[in-house]
Amino acid sequence: MRTNRFMPEFKTAGELHDLQLKGLQWTVSHAYNGSPLYRKKLSDAGVAPGDIKSLDDLRRLPFTTGDDLQEGYPFPLLSVPFDRVVRIHASSGTTGKRKVLCYTQKDIDDWAHIFARCYEMAELTLEDRVQIAVGYGVWTAGVGFQLGCEKYGAMAVPAGPGNMDMQCQFLVDFQSTVVCCTASMGLLLAEEVNRRGLRDQINVKKMIFGSERSSEAMRARIRELLGIEHMFDIPGMTELYGPGTGLDCVHHTGIHYWADYYILETVDPETLEPTPEGGIGEMVVTTLRKEGVPLIRYRTRDLTRILPGECPCGSPLPRHDRLLGRTDDMIIFRGVNIYPRMIDKILSGTEGISCEYQIVLDRRSDGRDYMTVKAERDQNVDGSQNEALSRKIAEQIKHSILVSADVEVVNYGSLPRSERKSKRVFDNRD
Numbered sequence: 001m002r003t004n005r006f007m008p009e010f011k012t013a014g015e016l017h018d019l020q021l022k023g024l025q026w027t028v029s030h031a032y033n034g035s036p037l038y039r040k041k042l043s044d045a046g047v048a049p050g051d052i053k054s055l056d057d058l059r060r061l062p063f064t065t066g067d068d069l070q071e072g073y074p075f076p077l078l079s080v081p082f083d084r085v086v087r088i089h090a091s092s093g094t095t096g097k098r099k100v101l102c103y104t105q106k107d108i109d110d111w112a113h114i115f116a117r118c119y120e121m122a123e124l125t126l127e128d129r130v131q132i133a134v135g136y137g138v139w140t141a142g143v144g145f146q147l148g149c150e151k152y153g154a155m156a157v158p159a160g161p162g163n164m165d166m167q168c169q170f171l172v173d174f175q176s177t178v179v180c181c182t183a184s185m186g187l188l189l190a191e192e193v194n195r196r197g198l199r200d201q202i203n204v205k206k207m208i209f210g211s212e213r214s215s216e217a218m219r220a221r222i223r224e225l226l227g228i229e230h231m232f233d234i235p236g237m238t239e240l241y242g243p244g245t246g247l248d249c250v251h252h253t254g255i256h257y258w259a260d261y262y263i264l265e266t267v268d269p270e271t272l273e274p275t276p277e278g279g280i281g282e283m284v285v286t287t288l289r290k291e292g293v294p295l296i297r298y299r300t301r302d303l304t305r306i307l308p309g310e311c312p313c314g315s316p317l318p319r320h321d322r323l324l325g326r327t328d329d330m331i332i333f334r335g336v337n338i339y340p341r342m343i344d345k346i347l348s349g350t351e352g353i354s355c356e357y358q359i360v361l362d363r364r365s366d367g368r369d370y371m372t373v374k375a376e377r378d379q380n381v382d383g384s385q386n387e388a389l390s391r392k393i394a395e396q397i398k399h400s401i402l403v404s405a406d407v408e409v410v411n412y413g414s415l416p417r418s419e420r421k422s423k424r425v426f427d428n429r430d
């Protein structure tokens, strides 16, 4: 049995507009009155709570950044008294201090609600069994997958990450129908199921990938190995509740995001001006009902674009594209801005190439920068094809990114795989 309990109440763009305006007014007033840092930022920008009269006033608000969160360590931008805080989560910040976020009970309830909406968007039924193979703890949000699953009413199997023996056993014994994991782990699990000859004994129909975007080639490989029906990318960040801030529907035309919980803008990361309609830019979010740590124009460093038009599913929830990389993933190579995603796309579209790759950047003795792309050959293609494949890929890179790269085709399985996010860019320049 499927349910329809977690979708938004608004039906039209006008209704969404009113809801967002009310939420924005509440958020600005709540942050101004609750957090000295927000009050200062807003005052410096010349904004007082009563000034928000329309959604256009969003542009008048100052940006919030990861630095604001780190400077306020350990409880940055907290906008409620401590007696209302029921939980914290932290992001594992790779640079500097970690970001710690405080949640009220309402924030936790809201998170569970929108996470349940993700499962509803993925058309789960109450009979589904959801193997949650992501980390639990302060850093990551296995607990979000779990709360959402229970709220939705499916059966949660809180497996945690790694441990392939146990994962495979659970898939067989519990007949899990849905697996939530990183895309890298999904591939590893699919290969493991295949290696052990378990495919006929398992019942996985859907996979939900968190925290790392999956390439087309990875998805194709997983589909081939497991024969599953749907794969979804679940976006999210600790700053904005955690994973579960949107999901693609079964038409897979982009990610429906929860515009009744936050406003999404895209801006040019250099000029901070809004990108032209449909253009790629940095994702900036403003929450509409978050109490513990509301976000006002928070710069996420993720790149995406807002997709125009309506989805065939008819949902009034707007869509953004899959995350196209991080603003800080950008490689500047011989004066050209390159996102790893662009290389990924070329490799995914090349027949005979698998989904693992590495990009290596070196500065050689002639003082110039060189890029080497290492790509794995497909399992069923033999080594005699290496030269033709590398030539083809190098031509594609030259043609679509306008740079020259040395392409090295390597044996299937020779590049390292990880259960977590795989490191794919190695910049050895100074």
Ligand SMILES: [Zn+2]
Binding pocket: 248, 249, 250, 251, 253, 256, 311, 312, 313, 314, 315
């Ligand atoms: Zn849709």
